[in-house]
Amino acid sequence: MARSGADPIYWDDAYAIALLLKASHPDAEPADVDHATLKQWVIALPGFSDDPDMTRAEWLDDIQCEWLEIGGLK
Numbered sequence: 001m002a003r004s005g006a007d008p009i010y011w012d013d014a015y016a017i018a019l020l021l022k023a024s025h026p027d028a029e030p031a032d033v034d035h036a037t038l039k040q041w042v043i044a045l046p047g048f049s050d051d052p053d054m055t056r057a058e059w060l061d062d063i064q065c066e067w068l069e070i071g072g073l074k
Contacts (some may be wrong), residue, residue, distance in 0.1 A: 018066035030067040031065030
């Protein structure tokens with residue numbers, strides 16, 4: 001999923017982040033990804049433009065829930 005020219009993404013863009021995570025980590029089980037790993041994966045996404053240190057646990061939970069809902073499970 002290319003994001004060149006796309007809007008920047010921020011911590012609270014849970015759905016957009018979940019879509020990108022599904023594309024970039026297709027073999028991952030979202031429920032098994034710990035917050036530290038999830039944070040690193042989000043920061044590494046193309047278009048991520050937020051402050052890496054400003055994350056909140058509830059945002060990571062929201063991202064993980066969205067990822068599960070869009071079919072992250074195998």
